[in-house]
Amino acid sequence: MILNVICIVLVVLGIVFFVGGAVGIVRFPDFYTRMHAAGKGDTMSVFMVLIGLAVYQLSDFNLANLLIAGKIFFITIFIMWASPTSTHALIKAGLEEGQEVWTRKEKTDTEDTP
């Protein structure tokens, strides 16, 4: 029962982070900031959803389910490892290809309000 509650909370929080990441991909101004949303918003959300599923497996405790939870844990570790690496590779490729880094112009606010 308690495990069920933990599982539901983790999965729902993970989905909230997923939504934040998806909204960020659409709204952020340039390639680099979008990579922040795409590459890393997902790390936490995938982590939470997978840990939630592992906890769900453990609610009916036996050896087979424990092994499944262990496999899910391995997937989590792999994602925590692979996600920053691929994000870094994409960003570095973008910089070498010559994508401009969008920076906020300090003057725009004063120009808008004369």
Add this chain to the structure above:
Amino acid sequence: MHRLCIFLLLFGIWIIFSGQFDAFHLALGLISTALVTAISSEFFFADRSREAGARIQEIIRLPWYLAWMLYQILLSNLHILKLALSPGDMPEVQPRLVRIKTGLKTDFAKWFLANSITLTPGTITIDIEGDELLIHSISEVTTTGVEDDAMERKIASIFERGND
């Protein structure tokens, strides 16, 4: 010695992945694990200059760092979530490139720091040049977060204690 470590590690992974405990599957696991160990043991733990005791101490200290790391990831994920959902033209989004110097010496510790920075949402390590890290940061908060050297000190206390 290191071959034994690799063998036990791989065999443990085999047991978790296969989930079968009869003699046939365990024997298959033993054979394939021994084969992989024989072929590729040279590639793992390439730096064997340090003693096993020091290694084990590093492994013991690592989980505390990972727990702290997880908390940091949660905090900055909330920050990114707030940024993504903030109204208007998102005034808090102020991306810039940051260069920080690191005092870490070994390649592994530098890699660990770079990966930790990338894993923390809002900052991505683009490149490591010598002892300088080139980092893309999304807002003021994450910039000050990465310029603070708390993370670096923690990594140094795990991997480079007593090396100086």
